[in-house]
Amino acid sequence: MLNGAAALGILSGGSPGGGSNLSALNLFRQINKNEAKLRENYFNRKDVQQSIETFKTKISKFEDIDALVKDRKSLQFLLSSFDLDSEINNAGKIKAILKSDINDQNSFANRLNDKRFAELANFVDFKEKGFKNLRTASSQQKLIDKFLQNTFEKDLSGQNPDIAKAFHFLRNINNVSTTSSLLGTLQLREIVTTALRLPQEIARQSIDKQISMVEAKFDVKKAVISDQSSGISNFRQSRFEDDIQAIEIAKSQAISAENALSSLDRRLQNARERLKLLPEISSPDGFNANRIPIHQTAVKQLSEINGVTAAARSAIEELDPILKGLDERAKKILEVETQDDLDNLKAGFAEEAAKISDLIYHTARFRDPDTNTNINLFKPSGGVVDAGSPNSYTAARINYAYQDGTLDNNPITTLSGPLGANPYTVQSGTLGSNPYTVQSGTLGSNPYTVQSGTLGSNPFTVENSTLGSNPFTIKGGDLVVNPWRWFANHTPNRDSDNTAILKFRIPDHGLQAGDKITVAGTTNAFGADLNGTYTVHSVRTSDVIYIDVGVDLGSPPATHESAGGNSGTFVTNRVQVNHAGHPFSDGDTATFSGASSVGGQSLNSSFTVQNQSTNAYEFLLGSPGSAAATGGGGSVTVNASNQVTVAHTGHPFDNGDTVTFSGGSSVGGVS
Structure with a gap:
């Protein structure tokens, strides 16, 4: 009865009833014994992990299938996951497969004999899901698992090409139950016909003839691996997938922790650098020595600004009821019936209106906190407030830690000076009547002549x-x-x-x-x-x-x-x-x-x-x-x-002129 070892013998050059290639068989047994460790070492290789991370990063940025197909690295990863990496140069074919409607049996992917293409299209299902199956964590992990499985087997082929075929055979033989289904799976078909030394030309025979030729040397049912072996393999695969997922989570957490520590380290370094500068910043003779006088002057100006703001706010509050009263008096004037009533309204209106200018002129002031003098900010001289003025408003003093030193009076000077009377002159003048003349005239009859002529025989030389x-x-x-x-x-x-x-x-x-x-x-x-x-x-x-x-x-x-x-x-x-x-x-x-x-x-x-x-x-x-x-x-x-x-004797042309030819035959293949 054929089992996995006997099947390997076929793949390695033996026959169903004969001996296998012992070197390949021994190598396979050694690899199979250490399979878990070999897989772990392969999965953790820097280049393998780099391929996975690069794919995960790039796939999140693609907007359409064209962008995916143009990116060779991402396309190589996807094709390798379905053992189709040999198709990397068939970009147009892969694009058509990925865009196929998987629910249409006549779509391009479903019409191809190699079922791996349909499997690829079904997994991506771009028409219905876009890039979701390539980006969602669960389906993306399935793709990564397929990539690791296929590339691991290919990596083993470096030791012996038959080893990779053996692993592929043992992994997929349980998926077929008849010789017909085996022949319908291109990879298994190639492996078995090659192992049985059947020529590829048998594909030209009828399917019944092909089946009889294979079954004469090989029994598919006896090649199926026992449930126990299959169970062990599935258990191992499940353990591998769990381990990979755990590693991915741990890796993500480690990267996050590393980024957080890096950020904290940068902040600590900045704090240290700033702490070193503290003595220079706080000292009157330090970095800010030249700016202290400027700030002292600015304090007074800010205090004045604060006073203007308070005065303006107060003026608005007092002005609002006066304006409303004037509005009411204006409405009453429209309804007056006697002259006495009109005169009284006019006098009251004038009295209230006079308050507006007085309010604006006298309210815009503040008390200087240094001199305790009321300053009128609307007076050009900044003089004191008039006697009998309304209530004054004291500006809140700005608390500022003055450095030692006193500024001279009026330390800031603005360059200025009066211009002479009418200093600007704009050049101008008045034109005479109809000053513009457009040159024009009437041409004689048929004024245009196009240069033309007939060339001599065979005038063109290439x-x-x-x-x-x-x-x-x-x-x-x-x-x-x-x-x-x-x-x-x-x-x-x-x-x-x-x-x-x-x-x-x-x-x-x-x-x-x-x-x-x-x-x-x-x-x-x-x-x-x-x-x-x-x-x-x-x-x-x-x-x-x-x-x-x-x-x-x-x-x-x-x-x-x-x-x-x-x-x-x-x-x-x-x-x-x-x-x-x-x-x-x-x-x-x-x-x-x-x-x-x-x-x-x-x-x-x-x-x-x-x-x-x-x-x-x-x-x-x-x-x-x-x-x-x-x-x-x-x-x-x-x-x-x-x-x-x-050749054109006496031609009228200069360099850059345009010449039009007609009636000539081709010369040197040029018309």
């Missing part, structure tokens, strides 16, 4: 020539020892997403920002495999460029460090063309034909000229070549499709 043998060189070659360089003092050393920006040394590189470069053969640098294709971030010198590697490598080192080994190579998308006496300027279009491929790239197309010199120029490909190379063969021709010479 610049073209045949290049020398192998004129193209795709830039690239061997790298110097340890080309990757990183240092905390470099500017820049990180981008806005905290991914690392490293120096990359290539003597006389000739590259520009925006060029593309493929790096291969370098050893791990700063904890990561940095081989791959990049866009040049910026150029530092003729020997050094900056590359955004798209990976968070942690904090840059405090000292200048280099890495990458001595076997690296590079290739770019920049091509140099050797063309003696060419007619091109930067920005012109050069069209090539008759060239053989160079570095895996076809160069028979039109390109924009860059960096032209007397006998050479450059252009850019859409992507780097497969290798640095020189070639193109001996039959390469080039047309300057935007440079045409027109």
